[in-house]
Amino acid sequence: MYFDKARYDELCDQIGSRVEQLSSSHREHQSDSSAPRLTHGWTTNNIPPSPLRCAGFRIEFETAATASLEPYRLFSPRCQICLLDLPANDSRLQRRSSLFFELPLKFGLLYELSLSLGASATIRTVVDSVVEFAPDIRLLDAVWRYLKSHDSPQDTIALATSTEREIWYHLLCSPAGPALISLVAYYTAAGRVRRATSWIKQHYAEKLAIEDLAYQVGVSTSSLYSNFRRSIGVTPVGFQRLLRLSRACELITGHPQVSAVALSVGYESTRQFARDYVKTYGVSPYRQEN
Structure with a gap:
C-alpha cells in the first residue's frame, strides 16, 4: 500500500x-x-x-x-x-x-x-x-x-x-x-472490570459490598480483586475513593462546607476525608474552600 x-x-x-x-x-x-x-x-x-x-x-x-x-x-x-x-x-x-x-x-x-x-x-x-x-x-x-x-x-x-x-x-x-x-465483550476479564467500574461510578457514594459487586459481574471476590489490581492498579475500594475525591474537588469549587461535601460523596468521617484529600491533591480541602 x-x-x-x-x-x-x-x-x-x-x-x-x-x-x-x-x-x-x-x-x-x-x-x-x-x-x-x-x-x-x-x-x-x-x-x-x-x-x-x-x-x-x-x-x-x-x-x-x-x-x-x-x-x-x-x-x-x-x-x-x-x-x-x-x-x-x-x-x-x-x-x-x-x-x-x-x-x-x-x-x-x-x-x-x-x-x-x-x-x-x-x-x-x-x-x-x-x-x-x-x-x-x-x-x-x-x-x-x-x-x-x-x-x-x-x-x-x-x-x-x-x-x-x-x-x-x-x-x-x-x-x-x-x-x-x-x-466490550461480556465474558472477558476486561469486560468484567469495565462492568464493575461502571457500577461503582453509579453508586460511588454508597457503601461498597465487594461480595455483591463480584456476584453482579460473575466472578469470585478474589478474582475481582486480582483483576482490579492488574488492570487499574488499585482495589475496588481504592477506585471508589478516587471517584469520591474527584467529585469532592468539583463540589468544593462551589464553596460549600467541607463537612457537607464529605458526607455527600460518601465519607462518614470529615477527618478521614481531609487526610485522603491532602494525600491526593497536595492541598487541604479547607484551603480550597476559602
Missing part, C-alpha cells in the same frame, strides 16, 4: 496547530456556552487536576524546548487508549509534557462497531489497560475532519457524530483493536 508521507506530515501539522489553537483559547471556550466543547490541553509533570484519567482515546504531540524564538516544537503524534478509568499517577500513563486531544470511550458505539466488523474477543486473563501506537494516515484524516467539524455549531450537529464513529472504526482496525474488542 502506497504511503503518502507528505500528506501524513501535513495532517500532523494541521492537527497539532488546531489543538494548540483550541488549547490557547481554552478559557474563551469555557466562558461561551454556545462554543463547541472539545477535550484538549497540555499535560505536564505537575499534580493532575483529577485523581482519575477517564477511559478514552487520546492523540498526543510530545513537546520539547527549542533554541530558536519558538517556545517549543511538536514531535510526531502518538495515540494512547485508556481502556478503563485509571489513577492519574499510574506508571503506564507517562506524564510527559505534551499537547493532546481526546475522546471519551463510548462502549455502546464500540459494541455496535465490533458486531458490524464480525469481530470476536478472545478470553484474556490480563487486561491491557493502556495501549499506545503510532496513528496511520486514515485515522489522522478522520481526527482532522472531526476537529474541523467543530468550526461551527451547524457543522458539529451535521458532521461530528459520523466522524467520531469513523475514528472508533479505525481504532478497532488499529493495533489497539483486540484490546478494545475484549473490553
